[in-house]
């Protein structure tokens with residue numbers, strides 16, 4: 001069968017299941033879908049700060065020119081990593097090209113054959129994909145269910161790695177981090193915490209949930225991403241100096257790829273500097289979350305979340321697509337999340353709140369939601 005015909009056959013099957021995806025732009029709609037929780041991605045001040053800092057330190061190179069182990073390393077990158085280690089209150093930090101790559105790096109290289117990865121069933125695809133690249137056993141446990149996790153920890157022979165997120169990307173709810181870390185400690189399990197949706201949004205200088213709760217010492221491996229609330233791109237792994245040395249030596253998603261551009265490294269440093277001077281953005285976001293939650297609290301089909309990610313369940317792909325398109329026609333950029341990304345019956349509108357959404361926009365959106 002010619003290749004295009006084979007593509008078409010598979011795409012047709014997707015279309016019949018109502019699962020066909022296509023890239024879209026959303027100019028002109030009010031943003032209730034991006035991960036730009038604090039508005040840093042659209043901040044002109046941050047844009048200018050990055051540009052002026054690139055000029056000030058005489059960044060004249062467009063690309064990194066190679067992987068970190070070859071020509072792609074620089075004093076600039078190492079200095080920014082020192083700053084990140086200090087922001088996230090860890091011994092060391094290592095920058096990777098994205099959160100996806102960072103999870104592949106961690107899970108593909110650290111858990112070994114005969115060891116076990118236990119991941120929350122709602123963990124991000126990058127955690128699951130990383131675990132698939134590992135030779136370790138891997139099992140999911142029920143979402144945020146410490147009894148289920150404990151029953152699985154009891155059965156593990158050898159080292160166990162517990163993979164959780166501080167704020168879950170689909171439901172917006174938090175991991176019970178204090179209880180989870182003490183459970184893991186009782187079984188000598190290693191905790192790997194993905195802070196993608198709490199970086200920037202929580203903690204001093206956007207340092208995430210673990211530091212906000214004073215739990216950073218109880219977590220062996222932490223991952224922060226910069227493409228969401230930090231408004232730029234990239235990620236870092238934080239932990240001991242030995243962890244960083246290990247990833248540099250053994251993690252193929254770190255070793256075999258071109259390093260981030262100097263401009264991107266300057267952007268990481270600038271975004272944290274900008275946030276430090278604008279911490280009120282966290283408060284404005286919190287005010288907006290509270291306004292939204294208050295207004296939809298009687299809706300039966302909403303899930304419980306105190307974060308910037310809010311979801312309203314509309315079972316069935318057809319149903320949720322229709323709800324999203326009604327909101328889009330009313331001027332709101334709200335996207336549907338379809339099965340199998342979420343389990344069938346749990347299809348939902350995923351609403352992301354931002355510091356730059358006005359109370360009026362939120363009130364208009366919630367009125368539309370109530371009409372659906």
Ligand SMILES: Cc1ncc(COP(=O)(O)O)c(C=O)c1O
Pocket residue numbers: 098099100101103124126165169194196197225226227234235
């Ligand atoms: C929990 C979680 N981890 C990792 C990632 C991947 O991060 P990045 O977009 O930087 O690749 C995401 C992105 O959606 C995420 O939600």
